[in-house]
Amino acid sequence: MAKKISRILVTGAVGQIGSELTLALRDRYGAENVVATGRKTAPSGALLETGPFYYIDVTERASLEVVVRKHDIDAIFHMAAILSAVGEKNPQMCWNVNMNGTINVLECAMAHEMATVIIPSSIAAFGPETPRFNTPQETVLKPRTMYGVTKVAGELLCDYYVRRFGVDVRGLRYPGIISAETLPGGGTTDYAVEIYYKAVEQGSYKCFVRDDTALPMMYMPDCIKATLDLAEADFSKLQHHSDFNVGAMSFTAGELAANIAKHVPGFTCAYEPDFRQKIADSWPTSIDDSAARMEWGWKPAWDLDAMTADMLTKLRARHAKGELYKGAAAE
Numbered sequence: 426m427a428k429k430i431s432r433i434l435v436t437g438a439v440g441q442i443g444s445e446l447t448l449a450l451r452d453r454y455g456a457e458n459v460v461a462t463g464r465k466t467a468p469s470g471a472l473l474e475t476g477p478f479y480y481i482d483v484t485e486r487a488s489l490e491v492v493v494r495k496h497d498i499d500a501i502f503h504m505a506a507i508l509s510a511v512g513e514k515n516p517q518m519c520w521n522v523n524m525n526g527t528i529n530v531l532e533c534a535m536a537h538e539m540a541t542v543i544i545p546s547s548i549a550a551f552g553p554e555t556p557r558f559n560t561p562q563e564t565v566l567k568p569r570t571m572y573g574v575t576k577v578a579g580e581l582l583c584d585y586y587v588r589r590f591g592v593d594v595r596g597l598r599y600p601g602i603i604s605a606e607t608l609p610g611g612g613t614t615d616y617a618v619e620i621y622y623k624a625v626e627q628g629s630y631k632c633f634v635r636d637d638t639a640l641p642m643m644y645m646p647d648c649i650k651a652t653l654d655l656a657e658a659d660f661s662k663l664q665h666h667s668d669f670n671v672g673a674m675s676f677t678a679g680e681l682a683a684n685i686a687k688h689v690p691g692f693t694c695a696y697e698p699d700f701r702q703k704i705a706d707s708w709p710t711s712i713d714d715s716a717a718r719m720e721w722g723w724k725p726a727w728d729l730d731a732m733t734a735d736m737l738t739k740l741r742a743r744h745a746k747g748e749l750y751k752g753a754a755a756e
């Protein structure tokens with residue numbers, strides 16, 4: 426019988442997804458049962474005020490072990506990772522953090538017979554040889570970025586621990602995630618978040634990919650729901666484990682700018698592609714997520730129109746309080 430999740434540790438809890446996921450987990454499992462951890466960046470008030478927080482380095486197993494033992498942890502949501510753009514600037518650091526972090530979490534989960542471990546993957550696992558439209562679940566995985574290399578290796582490593590050691594590991598291939606609370610740190614899809622902040626702050630944006638660049642994206646409430654639903658799915662019904670495709674919406678940078686302009690009169694967007702264009706061009710434009718739909722009931726709720734209206738409402742409220750750009754990239 427599958428074990429029940431009771432006491433959770435979140436790595437990368439100060440990052441874009443980790444910061445909102447930690448609060449959602451605290452609502453669900455009780456604040457004192459969800460331990461937030463980060464490496465360097467100071468946590469926001471909400472993270473500190475609502476439950477325990479520790480600084481750890483996932484590349485050092487001992488620092489993870491101390492917190493796991495102290496809080497008798499039985500589930501880890503491993504969100505700490507170096508993303509694609511930063512990874513291309515420092516590939517060795519990307520390999521070290523992503524691979525050693527992943528194996529330390531897996532070893533720790535095995536040693537403590539944990540109920541479950543969530544280790545996300547990404548659309549970065551795909552590469553230019555992968556079919557770009559409606560990218561299948563099973564397909565060519567030949568990424569060109571170090572981040573993508575660590576995601577493919579991570580998926581294989583996680584599935585190895587499932588089959589070889591019986592560790593309950595699950596993961597999703599996140600698309601670009603868009604949110605109004607914490608800025609992403611060093612990804613290629615960051616333009617789809619920054620554009621909203623700049624629209625609210627200054628009514629214009631300089632985008633680092635071409636206007637015809639189409640990528641799969643997801644709004645944060647769907648991202649949190651997908652992560653929690655997968656974590657709580659019946660393990661015996663899962664045929665896949667660490668590599669679920671999950672889709673929500675796909676649009677070009679130009680369509681995104683036009684959508685924002687409907688709500689921000691006079692909004693303008695200029696396009697000045699940099700090194701991240703090549704990364705974006707190697708990723709899918711849309712995702713076939715039928716395995717996730719069939720195996721654990723995945724269904725997104727947010728589309729571009731609804732997301733834009735919600736993002737702008739939230740960011741305008743934060744702007745009025747003088748809060749924007751405080752939650753910069755976290756490690």
Ligand code: AKB
Nearest residue numbers: 508509547612613614
């Ligand atoms: C990135 O752009 O690197 C990430 C991702 C798609 O995993 N947001």
